[in-house]
Amino acid sequence: MGFDLIHTPAALIDHAQMSHNIARMQARMDGLGVRFRPHVKTTKCVPIVREQIAAGACGITVSTLKEAEQFFAEGIVDILYAVGMVPAKLPQAAALLERGCALKLIVDNVESAQAITEFGRTRHQAFEVWLEIDTDQHRSGLAPEGAALLEVARALVGEDANPGGSAQGGARLGGVMTHAGSSYALSTPEALQAMAEQERAGCVRAAQRLRAAGLPCPVVSVGSTPTALSARQLDGVTEVRAGVYVFFDLVMANVGVCAPTDIALSVLTTVIGHQREKGWALVDAGWMAMSRDRGTQAQGRDYGYGLVCDALGQPLDAYVMSSANQEHGIVAHSIEPDHAIVERFPVGTQLRILPNHACATGAQFPQYEVLETDGAVQSWPRFYGW
Amino acid sequence: MGFDLIHTPAALIDHAQMSHNIARMQARMDGLGVRFRPHVKTTKCVPIVREQIAAGACGITVSTLKEAEQFFAEGIVDILYAVGMVPAKLPQAAALLERGCALKLIVDNVESAQAITEFGRTRHQAFEVWLEIDTDQHRSGLAPEGAALLEVARALVGEDANPGGSAQGGARLGGVMTHAGSSYALSTPEALQAMAEQERAGCVRAAQRLRAAGLPCPVVSVGSTPTALSARQLDGVTEVRAGVYVFFDLVMANVGVCAPTDIALSVLTTVIGHQREKGWALVDAGWMAMSRDRGTQAQGRDYGYGLVCDALGQPLDAYVMSSANQEHGIVAHSIEPDHAIVERFPVGTQLRILPNHACATGAQFPQYEVLETDGAVQSWPRFYGW
Numbered sequence: 001m002g003f004d005l006i007h008t009p010a011a012l013i014d015h016a017q018m019s020h021n022i023a024r025m026q027a028r029m030d031g032l033g034v035r036f037r038p039h040v041k042t043t044k045c046v047p048i049v050r051e052q053i054a055a056g057a058c059g060i061t062v063s064t065l066k067e068a069e070q071f072f073a074e075g076i077v078d079i080l081y082a083v084g085m086v087p088a089k090l091p092q093a094a095a096l097l098e099r100g101c102a103l104k105l106i107v108d109n110v111e112s113a114q115a116i117t118e119f120g121r122t123r124h125q126a127f128e129v130w131l132e133i134d135t136d137q138h139r140s141g142l143a144p145e146g147a148a149l150l151e152v153a154r155a156l157v158g159e160d161a162n163p164g165g166s167a168q169g170g171a172r173l174g175g176v177m178t179h180a181g182s183s184y185a186l187s188t189p190e191a192l193q194a195m196a197e198q199e200r201a202g203c204v205r206a207a208q209r210l211r212a213a214g215l216p217c218p219v220v221s222v223g224s225t226p227t228a229l230s231a232r233q234l235d236g237v238t239e240v241r242a243g244v245y246v247f248f249d250l251v252m253a254n255v256g257v258c259a260p261t262d263i264a265l266s267v268l269t270t271v272i273g274h275q276r277e278k279g280w281a282l283v284d285a286g287w288m289a290m291s292r293d294r295g296t297q298a299q300g301r302d303y304g305y306g307l308v309c310d311a312l313g314q315p316l317d318a319y320v321m322s323s324a325n326q327e328h329g330i331v332a333h334s335i336e337p338d339h340a341i342v343e344r345f346p347v348g349t350q351l352r353i354l355p356n357h358a359c360a361t362g363a364q365f366p367q368y369e370v371l372e373t374d375g376a377v378q379s380w381p382r383f384y385g386w
Numbered sequence: 387m388g389f390d391l392i393h394t395p396a397a398l399i400d401h402a403q404m405s406h407n408i409a410r411m412q413a414r415m416d417g418l419g420v421r422f423r424p425h426v427k428t429t430k431c432v433p434i435v436r437e438q439i440a441a442g443a444c445g446i447t448v449s450t451l452k453e454a455e456q457f458f459a460e461g462i463v464d465i466l467y468a469v470g471m472v473p474a475k476l477p478q479a480a481a482l483l484e485r486g487c488a489l490k491l492i493v494d495n496v497e498s499a500q501a502i503t504e505f506g507r508t509r510h511q512a513f514e515v516w517l518e519i520d521t522d523q524h525r526s527g528l529a530p531e532g533a534a535l536l537e538v539a540r541a542l543v544g545e546d547a548n549p550g551g552s553a554q555g556g557a558r559l560g561g562v563m564t565h566a567g568s569s570y571a572l573s574t575p576e577a578l579q580a581m582a583e584q585e586r587a588g589c590v591r592a593a594q595r596l597r598a599a600g601l602p603c604p605v606v607s608v609g610s611t612p613t614a615l616s617a618r619q620l621d622g623v624t625e626v627r628a629g630v631y632v633f634f635d636l637v638m639a640n641v642g643v644c645a646p647t648d649i650a651l652s653v654l655t656t657v658i659g660h661q662r663e664k665g666w667a668l669v670d671a672g673w674m675a676m677s678r679d680r681g682t683q684a685q686g687r688d689y690g691y692g693l694v695c696d697a698l699g700q701p702l703d704a705y706v707m708s709s710a711n712q713e714h715g716i717v718a719h720s721i722e723p724d725h726a727i728v729e730r731f732p733v734g735t736q737l738r739i740l741p742n743h744a745c746a747t748g749a750q751f752p753q754y755e756v757l758e759t760d761g762a763v764q765s766w767p768r769f770y771g772w
Contacts, residue, residue, distance in 0.1 A: 007475075
């Protein structure tokens with residue numbers, strides 16, 4: 001069986017599986033008593049984000065102001081821009097505010113906080129700003145116990161104890177947020193639960209320090225797909241963020257928060273030739289389709305550029321895309337050369353490749369081909385760029 | 387100095403450097419007495435390809451039929467589709483032929499050759515087909531000395547000694563082509579010259595065997611950027627192909643065919659924060675901007691996700707993008723933590739990052755920002771997808 005009308009390579013979504021993933025996460029968040037704010041950088045696709053909202057999401061997280069603009073144009077108002085704000089992007093953010101977008105910015109340093117406050121005063125706009133907290137030392141953010149936490153907060157709300165923000169504009173301290181990205185490097189339930197608790201505790205501690213200093217901190221936002229699916233309790237947290245759970249991928253399977261059969265995104269490809277002696281089938285999906293992401297390289301199981309499935313999506317566990325050029329992939333048995341690969345996967349055979357990293361693979365395609373359980377296929381556009 | 391009007395991250399082209407790279411390659415090809423057919427998969431950008439044609443290119447090489455369609459629409463007629471042809475793509479190729487495109491296909495197996503021939507006969511179209519030759523065992527192609535070479539050729543032209551192709555359509559054998567992609571793994575002039583000679587000799591040998599069997603083989607096409615810039619003589623070769631030379635990149639610098647200062651593509655980014663103790667500057671270009679390509683990882687010098695330059699493009703040799711998340715890059719000294727990095731690169735500082743692999747980095751952007759020597763900047767769109 002194949003998909004004769006789909007040009008390969010194509011980014012396929014198993015719609016039923018994706019809906020299952022969305023429902024699973026939302027149910028978990030509901031059970032933990034927190035709001036859920038999906039990170040839409042994974043898909044950049046309006047129909048998918050609509051499904052996440054319909055399932056109960058309170059708003060969205062974005063990684064670029066272009067995402068904010070695109071989704072605000074679709075009627076989504078509550079948007080967190082989760083990359084540290086710099087002065088040059090303030091006019092773009094201000095334009096969103098003026099049009100009614102409830103955009104929240106994040107900062108982790110005094111310079112950016114001052115720039116936001118000054119720009120807001122000049123424009124008579126009050127930016128809602130959350131403080132980025134570093135709970136796992138993996139990237140950016142303020143230490144929960146450090147002096148800088150209060151310094152940055154005061155750069156936003158001023159020393160004049162006007163914590164709600166000035167009527168003349170400036171900035172308003174909306175809360176704290178953190179992302180325990182180092183959870184991606186873990187692979188046992190115990191370690192994941194511990195990291196989820198570390199993420200929760202560090203962010204709640206930062207909120208407590210702000211409140212103890214007389215500063216407002218209504219929102220406490222945490223999350224990553226691994227910690228969101230591992231947290232045992234989220235006391236003090238008001239909302240969780242996660243992105244890749246919507247599709248899952250092989251990195252998440254190695255982390256242990258999904259099975260390969262839970263992965264809703266794959267790349268459909270066609271066999272274009274062979275090297276029989278080497279046991280290779282050449283396919284028309286290379287790294288331009290899969291992305292160059294080799295996220296499973298340092299994990300328990302290295303899938304090369306992806307795990308091979310038949311055209312119906314059934315994993316052929318022993319076969320991986322072992323190597324890739326721009327528009328060529330090499331499919332091979334992962335343990336020993338399959339000298340019958342010419343007969344197994346003749347020229348023209350369609351295969352699906354499960355990706356290492358769904359965010360990176362999806363970004364290579366202008367649209368997704370969405371498979372319904374009745375066999376129907378529809379195209380959903382996605383955008384890219386900044 | 388910065389580029390206040392350019393939103394970061396942005397893909398910058400140094401136009402003068404790019405023109406220099408184009409002229410350098412064309413002059414080398416002219417000197418070796420061969421035609422030159424640039425691979426446009428690197429840029430997918432019309433104004434750049436126009437410059438390559440204006441410099442003397444005989445036509446173009448593409449990696450997708452979408453590239454063929456886009457560039458044919460711009461008036462470029464002589465196009466080689468350099469990925470093995472499969473039956474499902476024949477209607478798309480036939481449509482290009484019908485509209486007057488001098489499209490050439492490649493095959494390396496009897497099944498595809500037969501499918502092309504049969505489809506052509508049904509449509510009364512004669513596809514020009516080149517045989518893909520494997521001269522370095524790195525990917526696809528027919529062995530120059532193997533029996534399959536003549537079998538595939540005869541599947542195209544038939545056993546009836548009608549080598550020029552049938553008036554009733556089918557296929558026409560146009561030549562042989564090879565790509566010594568393993569040249570990317572080399573790093574000495576001697577090894578590169580030897581690989582260029584191996585690529586030349588293997589492809590010429592395949593042509594000789596076809597001609598000795600009474601089959602036509604007007605074109606002998608070879609190339610990769612490293613071998614094109616290393617070949618000492620190209621006797622028997624009629625044309626050369628190369629792609630990444632137009633920009634160059636850090637992989638090519640490690641191979642030794644360019645200096646870092648020859649690289650015409652960089653990613654402009656802005657510092658958004660720091661981790662002083664670690665010596666990190668956080669920037670707003672992550673792997674979504676740089677791509678996940680870590681091509682220098684296994685080379686003589688590993689540049690992480692890229693080499694850091696100041697806003698004017700001057701390499702700061704000791705600083706690299708050591709790590710990347712989707713929209714965050716970590717810039718650090720490559721040898722020891724720079725605890726003065728907060729003062730060296732304050733929030734808002736613009737930096738340029740030279741990429742590991744220009745083909746992969748360019749593909750992440752909807753357009754290039756092109757810097758002229760007089761300081762003017764223009765945007766050139768590029769396309770993506772299939």
